[in-house]
Amino acid sequence: MNSPDTTVQQAKREHTRTGMSKDAFQRDLLDNLFYIQGRFREVATPHDLYMAAAYTTRDRLLARWVKSAQTFKATHARTVCYLSAEYLLGPHLASNLVNLGITETARAAAEELGMDMDALIEEEEEPGLGNGGLGRLAACFMESLATCQIPAIGYGIRYEFGIFKQAIEDGWQVEKGDNWLRNGNPWEIPRPKISFAVGFGGHTESYRDERSQVRLRWQPAFEIRGVAYDTPILGYGSQNVNLLRLWKAEASESLDLQAFNTGDYYGAVHAKIEAETLSKVLYPNDEPEAGKELRLKQQYFLVSCSMQDMIRLHLNTVGPLEGFADKFTVQLNDTHPALAVAELMRLLLDRHAMTWEEAWGITHKTFCYTNHTLLPEALETWPVSLFERLLPRHLEIIYEINRRFLDEVRMRFLGDEARVRRMSLIAEGHERRVRMAHLAVVGSHAVNGVAKLHSYLVKAMLFKDFAELWPERFHNVTNGVTPRRFVVVANPRLAKLITETCGQDDWIRDLEQLRALEPHVDDAGLQGRWQEVKRAAKQDLAQWMKQATGIELDPESMFDVQAKRIHEYKRQHLKVLHIVRCYQRIKQGQVQGLVPRTFIFGGKAAPGYFMAKLIIKLINAVAEVVNNDPQVNDWIRVAFMPDFNVKNGQRLYPAAELSEQISLAGKEASGTGNMKFSMNGALTIGTLDGANIEIREAVGPENFFLFGLTAEEVLQRQMTGYRPWEYYQNDPELKSDLDLINSGLFSHGDTQLFRPLTDNLINHDPFMVLADYRAYLECQEQVDRIYRDPERWTRMSILNVARIGYFSSDRAIREYAERIWQVGPQPVLDTEH
Ligand code: RUG
Secondary structure, rough: OHHHHHHHHHHHHHHHHHOOOHHHHHHHHHHHEEEEEOHHHOOOHHHHHHHHHHHHHHHHHHHHHHHHHHHHHOOOOOEEEEOOOOOOOOOHHHHHHHHOOOOOHHHHHHHOOOHHHHHHHHHOOOOOOOOOHHHHHHHHHHHHHHHHOOEEEEEEEOEEEOOEEEEEEOOEOOOOOOOOOOOOOOOEEEEEEEEEEEEEEOOEEEOOOOOOOOOOOOOEOEEEEEEEEEEEOOOOOOOEEEHHHHEEEEOOOOOOOHHHHHHHHHHHHHHHHHHHHHEEEEOOOOOOOOHHHHHHHHHHHHHHHHHHHHHHHHHHOOOOOHHHHHHHHEEEEEOOOOOOOHHHHHHHHOOOOOHHHHHHHHHHHEEEEEEOOOOOHHHOOEEEHHHHHHHHHHHHHHHHHHEEEEEEHHHHHHOOHHHHHOOOOOOOOOOOOHHHHHHHHHHHEEEEEEEEHHHHHHHHHHOHHHHHOOHHHHEEEOOOOOOOHHHHOOOOOOOOOOOOOOOHOOOOOOOOHHHHHHHHHOOHHHHHHHHHHHHHHHHHHHHHHHHHHOOOOOOOOOOOOOOOOOOOHOOOOOOOOHHHHHHHHHHHOOOOOOOOOEEEOOOOOOOOOOHHHHHHHHHHHHHHHHHHHHHHHHEEEEEEEEEOOOHHHHHHHHHEEEEEEOOOOOOOOOOHHHHHHOOOOOOOEEEEOHHHHHHHHHHHHHEEEOOOOOOOHHHHHHHHHHHHHHHHHHOOHHHHHHHHHOOOOOOOOOOOOOOOHHHHHOOOOOOOOOOOHHHHHHHHHHHHHHHHOOOHHHHHHHHHHHHHHHEHHHHHHHHOOOOOOOOOOOOOOOOOO
């Protein structure tokens, strides 16, 4: 992308800054190609070259990694342990080069060898170990922890199959397995010696210990082993490297020798296969519906390995476990790892012979819990019967936690048995269930939501009873995203323009410094360059899209993007109604005021979520008609980007001009895509939901397109009775848009195909699409009006970027560190330079 001259010059500057030279990179790249891949230049495949570049980069961060470990050990640094069932990491190579400060060094080294660094970066398969926002947040947080120099370990599962790859066939989503480890993973280091037994099933029994005390212990029916795989996570502008430790499930014995010797070969390998199933696949549900036994096993596997590992580390470095909560603070990322509360109790009680009071004191001081959703169907509960069968000792512990807790509730709220029932860790009903969120709240000393509105609703509604009991326990930490990946890596042209305009690149580690753009907002030179940067990104995306889908995007039109998981509450179907309206207006010749637009969607639907899959089909069906109709083609086009993931997101964010954040108010906990788009200069059209509210406050209401009901109005309507069919009957345009969908125009004459969707909207509409339709259309007209004034639009875009600094994940991490974890930075010194 850069001319070789500037690349070489920049590589020299990087050399001075980092001590890492182009020549050394080149030499090591060839060495790694030879010694690790067993190839020489002439026969190396693009994948071989990628692997060599990855190892060469990894080599450069290993010294920092070791130094970090030494520093943390020597200083007994307090450590954050982030427990998360998901990490949506995205490709490592480009972001590690940025964080090492050697992007141009690597590029120059590759260029001299006749290789294209961008092509090598493209080769990397991303580890898709997460579904969406929650997993990507965990990845941003890991990077920001290292950047903020806070010692941290991220614990997770090394799923062999990450989130499925999405293909679109005949307009429908088709899921393909994501065998991301197939070609090897150069970023991880297996630690076969760090492995723990994890039990399941069996029974509990009492016995007398050496002091004749009666104690309980668990005799599991079977055990599997969790083996650690470590990935270094590099900070930007610091020497700190943190650890992402993912657990792979293995059989305790790789072959059952007795079975083998009796000729039962199948039986001999069966246990191994069954054990390995545990970390085989990520559950592909964002905000999952409770259910599967294997998922509970995965959750227990994650927490058991992680808590045993923390105890091992503590005993090795600090000593007796009394000080455990001073050494570690453990953040539960949603309820998926909430079992950790019961597991730490079990380990302290049964293995380390503590009293209940001692163990509870430590446990409670150790854990903090982040809630990420208010949606009732996403709040995990597990049948008591399943617990009894799989984790009998944990159920006993949960019962005892509950008994003591409910006594506290009773003492505080005399005679209020209804409250006791509401707060219990066990939901009574025809099937008794364990409420994981209640376990997380009771077992933690801090609970937080992920945006101001969300945290308010967590306190006022979801955990109202708990907030009345322990008001001091509840916090808000608004989410953030890392500008390294989402601006520097994704949008190098914009990064360069910002750096040149601000006169330095300090904004990359202190995003508030983007404010320095503000005085230049009216500078015609900057505006022109700003527009060029956006146009170039649009062209890149158009080129990619043509190749990937065959659809031609018009880079002269406005790129209007909605990219996120497909879910009814996120209301992709509201966006489709807008498109259908545009289509009808154009067909009727009402083009006055209309601006040419390209509507781009991206997102996966949970494989079992019928309505979400139907929405994808509808988008593609509308696209087919619109894109093939020459009468409307100059005005609108529609494209569905297949397989929206981190890598593809990095193509979308820079190219977007309008970011669609149109969930029903009160439903999106925070959203983080909204931040990524805005950081790349897209203007947002959005509701007062999640972090939209704070983004609007930060960038200025005049630089944000607001529409729709407020969360309060939504609640009122729900209480007074919402009647979507009245909107259908009273708004002729809305009626005609829905009728057109049902007419068969978008379904080759099939008038039934989209009925489940349209009938649901007209008769139930749980996410009030119809109520917000008119306001949304009017707001879109305002978008058109402003877009026709490029200077005004560009000004708003620059201001969005200049004022988005608050939404860096570095800020979020500092807030967690100060307010929740009570942990400070532990800088790792660069002793070599
Ligand atoms: O839906 C939420 C997003 O609003 C939020 O931004 C993200 C990170 O906090 O988490 C998402 N989420 C919630 N993903 N899964 C859940 C519930 O398990």
